[in-house]
Amino acid sequence: MNRLGIVLDDRYFNHQIEGPTPENPGRLRSLYPAVKDTFGSRLQVVNPIEVPDKYIQQVHSNFYINQIREHALNSNPFSYDKDTYLMDESLATARLGCGGCLELADNIMADEFKRGFALIRPPGHHAEPGRGMGFCILNHAAITAKYLQQTYKINRILIVDFDVHHGNGTQEAFYETDNVMFFSIHQANLFPFSGTIDEVGAEKGLGYNINMPVFSYFGDEEYTYLLGKTLHAIAEQFMPQFIIVSAGYDGHADDSISSTTLSTKWFNTAATLFKQVARDVCDDRLLFILEGGYNPVSLQDSVMETIDSLITPDVGRVGILHSERAVSILREHPLNDYWVL
Numbered sequence: 390m391n392r393l394g395i396v397l398d399d400r401y402f403n404h405q406i407e408g409p410t411p412e413n414p415g416r417l418r419s420l421y422p423a424v425k426d427t428f429g430s431r432l433q434v435v436n437p438i439e440v441p442d443k444y445i446q447q448v449h450s451n452f453y454i455n456q457i458r459e460h461a462l463n464s465n466p467f468s469y470d471k472d473t474y475l476m477d478e479s480l481a482t483a484r485l486g487c488g489g490c491l492e493l494a495d496n497i498m499a500d501e502f503k504r505g506f507a508l509i510r511p512p513g514h515h516a517e518p519g520r521g522m523g524f525c526i527l528n529h530a531a532i533t534a535k536y537l538q539q540t541y542k543i544n545r546i547l548i549v550d551f552d553v554h555h556g557n558g559t560q561e562a563f564y565e566t567d568n569v570m571f572f573s574i575h576q577a578n579l580f581p582f583s584g585t586i587d588e589v590g591a592e593k594g595l596g597y598n599i600n601m602p603v604f605s606y607f608g609d610e611e612y613t614y615l616l617g618k619t620l621h622a623i624a625e626q627f628m629p630q631f632i633i634v635s636a637g638y639d640g641h642a643d644d645s646i647s648s649t650t651l652s653t654k655w656f657n658t659a660a661t662l663f664k665q666v667a668r669d670v671c672d673d674r675l676l677f678i679l680e681g682g683y684n685p686v687s688l689q690d691s692v693m694e695t696i697d698s699l700i701t702p703d704v705g706r707v708g709i710l711h712s713e714r715a716v717s718i719l720r721e722h723p724l725n726d727y728w729v730l
């Protein structure tokens with residue numbers, strides 16, 4: 390019961406091109422053996438299959454999926470988008486990514502284990518219903534949430550996204566619903582340049598979309614304060630039945646894609662914080678999905694810290710230090726109109 394469900398599969402290396410790009414199989418190549426060597430028998434490895442069309446269609450349009458198929462045939466891998474390269478194995482690899490998430494979700498719902506981590510690629514949180522972007526083809530977190538709702542009649546799901554970039558795709562998928570709450574903490578004025586505090590959801594979803602843009606050079610102290618002071622309180626009011634974490638590691642100080650300064654150890658703290666929330670509101674159900682993280686060294690070290698926390702049954706408490714810079718963000722934040730902190 391204390392094992393951690395995990396997806397790690399060499400087929401995630403199949404989406405690749407010649408030439409340099411930050412999102413490449415090298416992100417996972419030494420991470421996989423390190424995870425197996427360090428945590429070995431405490432992991433329960435599950436084998437993914439490609440997600441069936443009917444689940445993709447819950448989030449993405451057929452028009453978009455056909456576009457992906459057509460562009461994959463083009464000799465220029467960047468014919469669709471300047472970041473999101475496409476080759477013959479791209480869609481299959483993304484489908485396998487989703488499949489890994491669903492497999493973990495099924496096992497969590499069956500009480501096979503309580504927590505899971507899908508170490509997949511390419512990432513998914515930028516993929517909108519009708520458009521792929523930012524290295525993302527299929528939105529794994531969104532497809533998993535829809536799948537859980539449909540298969541297990543779960544009414545309320547919380548998706549927390551701590552990738553340094555705003556999860557625009559996930560936001561769009563659930564912007565008008567109160568069934569899925571989306572909470573994104575990310576660096577402001579960075580790709581994809583969405584995710585302001587005013588994007589609070591619409592229609593029934595008003596108040597169920599929470600963006601926490603932070604400034605350059607924010608790090609452990611501010612992130613822990615902002616998540617620690619909000620998530621638990623909001624989750625106790627929303628009462629999600631399942632928590633999905635879009636886990637991006639590109640806010641690490643050593644990742645040159647951002648100027649956020651999170652430490653390796655912070656990713657352990659963050660996982661502990663999510664464990665605490667999951668224990669108190671949804672019987673520990675917690676699924677991590679790998680998003681960004683483009684320095685393979687800091688990515689590996691930080692993922693190991695996350696797993697170290699997730700695999701520990703005890704739920705420690707996270708101490709929160711006062712941070713004036715973070716306090717000022719919360720004071721002005723429109724989430725106060727919908728939730729009591």
Ligand SMILES: [Zn+2]
Nearest residue numbers: 552554639681
């Ligand atoms: Zn990112």
